[in-house]
Amino acid sequence: MIGSSADSTPGMALREQLAADRPPPEITRKITACVACRKQKIKCNMRDGPPCIRCKKRGLSCTVNKSLQMILESDADWKTRTEARLRSLEAALGKVAGHVSMPADIFGDYSAEADGDDEPMDETRQSASASARISVSPTQVEKHSPHNFEIVMDPDSGPAAIPGSVVSPVVALGDEHHRPAWQGTTDIISRGVITLEQAQSYLDVYQNRLDHFLYRIMGDRKSLGQVRSASPLLLAAICAVGALHLATPDFDKCYQEFVSAAAAHTFSRRNTVDDIRGLCVAAFWLSGISWTCIGAAVRISTEIQLHRSIFKALSGDRTHYLRTRLYYLVYVCDHHFSVAYGRPPMTRQDDTIGHSSAFLDTAHAVEDDARLISQVHFWSVASQIYETFGIDVERPLTLPMIEPLRRFSIKLDAIRADWTERFAANEYVGNYPRKGVGLHYHFAKLYLYSTAFRGIGQPGFKPPDVASDIDEIANSAVLSATAILRAVVQDTEIQGYLNGLPTYFDLMIAFAVVFVLKVSTKYAPLVRVDAGEIRGLVSDLVATLKNVTSGMHPRHLLVSVARGAETLLERCSPEFNAGSSGGGGSVPANAHVTMASQPQPTFDEGLYNISSEWNGASFDNFFMGEFDFLSTQDAMGDSFQPEWGDRLMGYQQTPQM
Known part of the structure; x- marks a missing residue:
């Protein structure tokens, strides 16, 4: 154990240590007068400690200098308390070590050091030593050691071999049988x-x-x-x-x-x-x-x-x-x-x-x-x-970009056509193989077509040579986003998948919500779309998500998506009640979108600043650490600044697929 023999006191141990150099001074009396009274050489009437009666009446600062005796006694008291704490800590860790099958001599090195060290450890060293013993467990850490490399002369390897294949780490004796301790x-x-x-x-x-x-x-x-x-x-x-x-x-x-x-x-x-x-x-x-x-x-x-x-x-x-x-x-x-x-x-x-x-x-x-x-x-x-x-959301589409965009769209159409009919119902997840292809298709199309909104409101947005193309692409983006939302609202089988699908699906549902609400509110003068139909659809989606997530773990990402979508809808459309049908809940398949080249409209940025709702305890969700629902820049090219505490969607530069 730490310290001297069991029958020695900390004060005696300290005196014995000091005696090796010189005898400790003999203290005949303690200092009991305060500094102010000692200067005046008058009696200091101090009952229960400072301030004394004189200093209290005169409003003086009343302090008592510590004598060597008081310092020694304080040090001894500290050592006594520290030793008691360490003994309790070792006893507790001993029980833990026995429970997890840690080595019996886990405290061996420390005890030997403590017994053989004549210099008492200060509080910082003791705390660091205890922390090190707690945090490092030999059952969890793989031992690493530097090793050299040797050249491998492989007769079966030709001159076209991978360059790095000619060197190999030198394995230490016995290391070839070593496995990570876990x-x-x-x-x-x-x-x-x-x-x-x-x-x-x-x-x-x-x-x-x-x-x-x-x-x-x-x-x-x-x-x-x-x-x-x-x-x-x-x-x-x-x-x-x-x-x-x-x-x-x-x-x-x-x-x-x-x-x-x-x-x-x-x-x-x-x-x-x-x-x-x-x-x-x-x-x-x-x-x-x-x-x-x-x-x-x-x-x-x-x-x-x-x-x-x-x-x-x-x-x-x-x-x-x-x-x-x-x-x-x-x-x-x-x-x-x-x-x-x-x-x-x-x-x-x-x-x-x-x-x-x-x-x-x-x-x-x-x-x-x-x-x-x-x-x-x-x-x-x-x-x-x-x-x-790329990821520059401030750069509008130009004519050379239109044809590559159309070719990518054709590739996505071909993938959907090739795979949708190929998949049959699955024993474990029903028709998800086929319906999943459709969801991924719309996710990809939304990612692709959202580029039509890049640079919106910026000088040079939608030049005459691409104006009609951008209108067409923007219309397709809205249709893809609403197709995602309709699939969730109208297909009960897809609703049954939501407590099981990877979080990427939750992410894209959230983005589709933000996308259509921004298009129908902030850019309403620029994008002509039936805002009432879109908000009704989002209202239905919120009601669906609340119903689906009612039995989910509160840490599930979709729970936060449902809450965030509801709050955002209420701020965008106070007249809509998220729990009601909201007006039909669907956007017509022939919904038409056109964009004008007018200056960016005046808009209340505070509408989307709902960080207070998401920073509260009820929305605390460590799952959201990677997400930013309304990022500083997105496909709309806006300048939103709210950093949601739990950050719902991770579009740091652009809400890409």
């Missing part, structure tokens, strides 16, 4: 966060429903035991996502468990394909950390060369078939949270993407692979749109 030792179940029964229920809802919305990230069906042995990170992700969609109180602790496990993988050199699956599961459904998770998944997938498995997959190798389809999932997820947020995607148009159609001809391909490849094709076009038009 693998095969502890997981969310063994640490007592949840029970086996709870984990099984979360795995069931994930494999029987959620996984089929994302073309089976898990691949072949796995038992709980197989998932536990494969990757604690994957297990934690499944439990967090399952708890969210079952609306159980376990969600918060499962979420934190996943975050801790994912953080431990940051610098690991021994990640697996199952760890990538865990990161993808979290990225698709846990939107607050989606970008971080997919960034890690892209890095790991390239480190373990998933993008090079396509060639062996095409030759019929099942292992490389599974690796390739996982890379396609990483590609789709990356584009969900890059292109849609105005960020350059990290995955590129490489050989794997180029051979995506041929992948479906391999011996192991199934219908889920066809659904996955349809997404690859959609996002491949979206990447081209992103690269062609």
Whole structure:
């Protein structure tokens, strides 16, 4: 333990320490008079401490200088309290160590240091030492050590080999058998966060429903035991996502468990394909950390060369078939949270993407692979749109941009036509495979056509040579946005999907709401559209979302989308009651939009500044950390400034798909 023998007091220990240099001074009496009375050399009448009676009457500052005796006694009292706290802390940590199977000598180094160190530790050092022992656990941290590299002379490698393939890290003796400490030792179940029964229920809802919305990230069906042995990170992700969609109180602790496990993988050199699956599961459904998770998944997938498995997959190798389809999932997820947020995607148009159609001809391909490849094709076009038009929302469309835009539109039409009729009803998610293609199609069209509003209100907007084209494109953008909203309002089957679809769908629903409300309010003089019909449709959507989200976990992103849409509708149209039908709830299929070239109208920017409603406790949702519902700049080219505390939509530059 810390300190001297059990029968010695802190004061005696301090005296013994000082005696090694010189005897401590003999203090005959304590200082009891204040400074003011001592200067006057008069008696200081102090009953219960300063101020004394004289200073109190005269309004003087009454202070008493500390004598050496008082300093020694104060120091001894501090040491006594600190030792008692440390003993309590060690006892508590000892119980924790026994519960999580930590080494029995966890305090060995510290105790030895304390017993052999003649210099007492100050409060800062003791606090830092205690914090270090609490935060660093040998069961959670992989030991890293610098290592050199050696040149690999591979006789089978030709001069056209990848440059980096000629060097390899030198593996230390015994390191080849080393695995990260979190693998095969502890997981969310063994640490007592949840029970086996709870984990099984979360795995069931994930494999029987959620996984089929994302073309089976898990691949072949796995038992709980197989998932536990494969990757604690994957297990934690499944439990967090399952708890969210079952609306159980376990969600918060499962979420934190996943975050801790994912953080431990940051610098690991021994990640697996199952760890990538865990990161993808979290990225698709846990939107607050989606970008971080997919960034890690892209890095790991390239480190373990998933993008090079396509060639062996095409030759019929099942292992490389599974690796390739996982890379396609990483590609789709990356584009969900890059292109849609105005960020350059990290995955590129490489050989794997180029051979995506041929992948479906391999011996192991199934219908889920066809659904996955349809997404690859959609996002491949979206990447081209992103690269062609960029993110400058202040630059209006010009004549050279019109033809590429029309060609992209034709490509999207072809993808929809090719895939819609190909998919039949699914055993687990009904008609989602076919209806999902339609939703993604309208999402992509809205992203593409919203470019018509770039630079609106700016000098040079809509020059005569493209005026009619911009009117046509703008009309198509409004039709795509209202098609999204109508699908949610009118299709009860789609409503049943909402508590299960990835957060990208929630994002695009939110953007469609903001888009049509801005068009029908702020730009009403510039865009002629039936504002009453649009607001009625949004009113119906809000009522639908409130009904759908009534049984969802409060941390579900769609809960915040419903609240935000309702608040925004009330501010845009106070006369509309979000709980009523609002006037029909649909926009005619032949709704016509034209835009004039008048100056930008006067508009109350405060109409959209509803940060007070979203910063309150009732709207506190850490899932929203990546989102900005009304960003500083969007496809309308406006200058909105409200930073919603929980930020609903992540269009940092432009609300791209």
